[in-house]
Structures are given as structure tokens and as C-alpha cells.
Amino acid sequence: MSIPFHQKLGLTVTFATSLFIGLANSNLSAQSKTKQWENSVPPQQQNPLDSSQKKTLLVQQTSSQNLEKQNTRPSEQKSAATSTYYQVIDELKKYKFSVHGNQVFTSGKLPTTKVNFNQSDLLTVLVNTRKYYQNYASEDQNVLRTGVLATQGVTVEDILKTLDFMISVLQEDIANNRATRLQDSNFINTNFRVIKWSAYHSPNSSKKQLRITKYAVFTHSASHKKTSKYNIPLYSLKDNSTSEKFYTKYTKQDVLSGIYEQGGKEYGKVEPLAYLTREGFEEALMEGTILLNFTDGSKALFNVDRSNEMPYLRGVTATSQKRYWYFRQVDDIKGYGYKIDAKISIKPGVTFAGDVLNIGLGRVIVLEYPKGGRKQLQLGVLADTGGAFLPNLHQLDFLAGIFQGRQDFGQYTRQLPEYATAYILVKK
Numbered sequence: 001m002s003i004p005f006h007q008k009l010g011l012t013v014t015f016a017t018s019l020f021i022g023l024a025n026s027n028l029s030a031q032s033k034t035k036q037w038e039n040s041v042p043p044q045q046q047n048p049l050d051s052s053q054k055k056t057l058l059v060q061q062t063s064s065q066n067l068e069k070q071n072t073r074p075s076e077q078k079s080a081a082t083s084t085y086y087q088v089i090d091e092l093k094k095y096k097f098s099v100h101g102n103q104v105f106t107s108g109k110l111p112t113t114k115v116n117f118n119q120s121d122l123l124t125v126l127v128n129t130r131k132y133y134q135n136y137a138s139e140d141q142n143v144l145r146t147g148v149l150a151t152q153g154v155t156v157e158d159i160l161k162t163l164d165f166m167i168s169v170l171q172e173d174i175a176n177n178r179a180t181r182l183q184d185s186n187f188i189n190t191n192f193r194v195i196k197w198s199a200y201h202s203p204n205s206s207k208k209q210l211r212i213t214k215y216a217v218f219t220h221s222a223s224h225k226k227t228s229k230y231n232i233p234l235y236s237l238k239d240n241s242t243s244e245k246f247y248t249k250y251t252k253q254d255v256l257s258g259i260y261e262q263g264g265k266e267y268g269k270v271e272p273l274a275y276l277t278r279e280g281f282e283e284a285l286m287e288g289t290i291l292l293n294f295t296d297g298s299k300a301l302f303n304v305d306r307s308n309e310m311p312y313l314r315g316v317t318a319t320s321q322k323r324y325w326y327f328r329q330v331d332d333i334k335g336y337g338y339k340i341d342a343k344i345s346i347k348p349g350v351t352f353a354g355d356v357l358n359i360g361l362g363r364v365i366v367l368e369y370p371k372g373g374r375k376q377l378q379l380g381v382l383a384d385t386g387g388a389f390l391p392n393l394h395q396l397d398f399l400a401g402i403f404q405g406r407q408d409f410g411q412y413t414r415q416l417p418e419y420a421t422a423y424i425l426v427k428k
Contacts, residue, residue, distance in 0.1 A: 086148045088358050091311070091390035099200055101151025104393060108196030108423050110185040110366060115377045119180050121347035123170045125381045128344045129362045130163045132337070140338035147360040148393065152195055154426050159362050162192070162427040166364065185377065188366075188425065197365075197422040199394035209419040211395040212367065215287050215353065216409050217301075217333055217402045220280035222292040230275040230295075234284060235260060237270055237306060237326045248309045252285075252324035273302060273327055282318050285325050288386065289333050291402060302327045303334040303343065312387030323387065333399070335384035336361055344383050346399060353384035353397035364425040365396065369417035378420075396422070 084101040137143055144156055166182060173180035181187040188194065198208040223230035235255070237247060246269065250259060259266045274292055276284065284290040288304045304325040312323050328340045336356055337343030352365055363382045368375060386397065398416065403409040 084151045086151050086358075088148070088391045088393065091357070091387070093357070096391055099148065099393070101148065104148055104198055104200050105152050105424075106196045106198065108194045110188050110194055110377060110423060111368065111375050112185055113375050113377055115183045115185055115188065115366060115379050117183070117350050117379045118347070119170060119174055122182075122350040122379065122381070123167065123174065124345070125347050125350050125383055126163055126167050126170070126364075128346070129381055129383050130160070130167060132342065132344050133160060133163075133362065136338065136342050140342070142338070142357060143361045145357060145360065147358050149195070149360060149363070149424065149426075154193075154195075156360075158426050159360065162364055162425060163362055165191070165427045182379070191428060192425040193428055194366075195424045195426060197424055201394040205394075207394070207419070208421075210367075210422045212369075212417050212420050213395060213397045214400045214409075214413045214416060215397050216348075216400045217289045217291055218280075218283050218287060218406075218409070219291045219293060219402065219404050220276060220283060221295065222274040222276050222280065223295050224274065226272075226275045230277060232256070232276050232278050232281040233260070233272045234274045234276060234281065234302065234327050235270040236273050236328055247306070247326065250308060250324070251310065251322040252308075253322070255324050270326065273329065274300075278319075284327070285321075285323075286318060288325075288384075289330075301330050301333070303330040303340070305340040314388070333402075346383050348399045348401040350380045351384055351399040352380045352382045353386050353389060353399065354382045354395070355389040355392045356382065356385040358391050358393060366423045366425060367396075367417070367420040368423070369420040371415070371417075 085098050086101060086104075087098050088096045090096050133143060146155055169182055170180055173182075197210065199205070199210045201207065221230075222234075226233070246266065250266075258264045260270050260272075261267060274294070276292070280290070280292075284302070285304075289301065291299065291301050293299055305328040306326050308322075308324045310322045310324070313321060330340075330343075332345035333347070334340075334343035335346035335351060335353070359382060361382060365380055365382060367378045367380075369378075370376070380398070382396075384397070384399065389395065389397070400409065400413055400416070403412070
């Protein structure tokens with residue numbers, strides 16, 4: 001949870017007043033902008049949070065700040081003007097460590113070079129992420145966390161304004177059949193706060209660039225029926241299973257021992273979706289999404305639905321992990337979402353997986369790295385997550401694409417950086 005910006009006395013009044021004054025000032029500022037092409041703001045196409053969601057946002061942030069203030073060590077309690085410590089939490093929302101905002105973020109500026117991304121794919125991910133806030137923020141209040149960006153005065157409203165602005169710019173530029181202004185680093189520097197993100201792994205770590213790992217959707221062969229070759233089941237929970245939660249008692253090894261198969265003690269409680277090789281099965285668990293080519297000629301895309309709620313163990317081999325995921329068939333590659341039917345449809349090349357609880361959903365990120373002796377800029381949206389990112393302030397996972405296997409994947413990702421300078425964009 002973020003360290004509060006204000007003292008407990010008068011917190012709610014101060015926050016509410018600042019929120020609405022800030023919105024009013026931003027409206028006045030927008031009206032006074034010149035109509036020069038490079039600074040023009042297209043009309044907003046997305047609906048903002050409604051009044052009930054704004055109330056939820058205010059209550060959530062206020063209660064989070066109160067809770068964090070109670071848990072903050074006295075040495076970390078600063079005045080309202082210098083409240084710059086943040087308490088990092090894990091996936092169970094338990095406190096892990098505190099970090100000073102300046103150890104993670106500083107003011108930055110993009111170099112003068114083209115910002116790379118596919119326009120239509122970026123628009124899709126921006127729109128789907130914005131719709132997630134609109135449709136599910138009241139059910140999934142994790143996305144209402146300001147996270148460590150609170151140390152820079154960034155609010156959830158700022159993030160929504162950023163998404164709305166970028167959507168509008170892209171829609172207008174695509175409609176006019178022109179290269180989008182969002183690929184112009186000068187336009188970015190003029191219209192956005194560019195916040196440089198320095199990797200934070202530990203107080204003694206000197207590495208400031210983020211580690212950039214890559215993930216993908218892999219294509220594997222599979223069977224609708226169990227065979228000698230395809231003998232590892234991919235299971236789906238039945239609708240009533242989520243309330244019983246019997247599945248949280250069993251490790252991956254328990255599942256593979258046959259507890260759900262005929263004669264097993266939990267037979268009939270889950271449904272087999274497909275049967276894979278062990279390699280394909282572990283690939284599915286690792287990547288979260290898998291495209292299956294069935295022996296009968298049919299194809300289908302599957303995505304993780306719910307886990308057994310056992311944590312991912314760093315340093316433990318994939319086959320020895322106790323975490324197990326249950327899957328559902330989907331029509332798109334899916335990213336973040338509190339339930340399978342709510343997951344964000346994402347696109348390769350413009351999507352990052354990262355620490356949604358501490359960095360935040362929908363943060364627009366630009367990577368800077370050298371290639372062929374020239375600086376490259378790659379833009380994407382934090383719209384996915386995973387067990388390796390809770391917590392994690394030093395790494396992003398780049399969705400590279402759909403591949404036939406590890407060899408094709410490796411050839412493609414060799415073009416991409418292992419480490420990069422990262423910036424988060426926030427609409428001014």
C-alpha cells in the first residue's frame with residue numbers, strides 16, 4: 001500500500017478537495033491550450049469513472065492510506081509535503097519492505113527518436129484496459145491502488161486521464177490515416193510527465209536498468225482423449241468449484257498423481273479440457289496461455305483461470321513447483337483480470353506483464369535500449385501480471401508473440417534487450 005501524502009487528521013477532506021480542485025484545474029488548463037497540432041488534445045472518447053466509482057476510489061485510497069500509516073515505522077512517517085516512502089506488498093497483500101520514492105522514480109525525458117509500436121494493437125490494449133477500470137473497478141479494487149507512483153503525486157485519476165488521452169490521439173490519427181503523434185518523442189515530452197523508473201531489487205543493488213524478460217503463447221499438439229503420448233490433463237474448474245475451493249488443498253503433484261481421474265478421490269469435480277505432453281503442460285503453466293493443435297485437426301486457445309493459491313517459489317524448478325493452474329478456453333490472448341470472464345484481451349508487442357499491485361494496472365511504459373548503435377524506444381501497457389511479479393520493482397515481461405517452439409521464440413527475442421531504461425508516461 002502507498003504511504004499517505006497527508007496526516008491522518010483531515011485526510012479524507014483534504015484528499016477529496018485536492019481531487020476535485022485538480023480535476024477543475026486540469027479542465028481549465030485544457031481549455032486554455034493552444035490549437036497547435038503538436039499539442040492538440042482530441043475529444044475524449046472514453047467514459048470516465050461514474051460518481052459511484054469515484055466514491056469507491058476515494059474511500060479505497062483513503063482507507064489504504066490510513067492502514068499504511070498505522071503500519072509505517074515512525075522513522076518513515078514524513079510530513080504531508082515530504083511523504084515519499086512506500087510499503088511494498090506481496091500477492092497476499094502482506095507488507096514486505098519499504099522503499100523511498102526517489103530510489104525508484106526520478107524526472108526523465110525521452111531521447112529524440114521514434115517511439116515504436118503497432119498503432120492498432122496499442123489502441124486495442126489501451127481500450128480494453130480502460131474498459132476494465134470502467135467495468136470491474138468496483139469488484140477488483142486492487143486496480144484502485146495508486147502504488148509506488150503515489151510517491152510522485154500520481155493518482156488513479158491521472159492514470160485514467162493518460163489512457164483516455166492516448167486512446168483519443170490514436171483514434172484521431174488512425175481515422176486521418178497518419179502516423180500517430182504518440183510515436184513522436186517530442187510530442188510525448190510535451191504532453192506527458194516522463195518518469196524514469198530505476199530498478200529496485202534491494203538497498204544494495206546498483207543495477208538501475210530494468211530486467212526485460214519475454215513471454216509468449218506457444219503452439220503445442222494435444223489430444224481430446226488421453227493417450228500414451230498425450231497423458232497430462234489440462235483441467236477446468238466447474239462453476240460451483242469456485243465457492244467450494246476444494247482445489248486449494250492440492251499441489252500440482254497431487255493433481256498429476258490422478259486425484260481427478262477415474263478412481264481418484266476427487267473424480268468428477270473438474271473437467272479435462274485437453275491432454276498434453278509433459279513439456280506442453282509445463283509450458284502452459286509457465287506462460288499462462290497456450291494454443292493447442294488437436295490431433296483431429298481442430299485448434300483452440302486456452303488461458304489460466306484460477307490457481308490452487310499456492311505461491312510461486314523462486315529458485316525451484318518448474319516440475320517441482322506446487323502451484324497449479326486450472327484453465328478455460330478463450331478467444332483471445334488474455335492478460336490481467338480478477339476472474340476469467342473479466343480478463344483483458346491483450347496483443348503481442350504492446351503488452352507488459354509486471355507488478356500490478358505495486359506498479360499498477362494500465363501504466364504506459366516506454367523502454368529505451370541500444371540496437372545497431374542507435375537508441376530504440378518501445379512503448380507498451382502494463383496489462384498482465386504473474387506470480388514472479390508480486391512483488392517486483394525491477395522487472396517487466398514483454399509479450400513477444402505466438403511461436404511454434406522455443407527455437408523460434410529464441411531467434412526472435414535475441415533482437416530484444418535483456419535490460420533497458422524504463423519510463424512511465426503520465427498525462428500532464
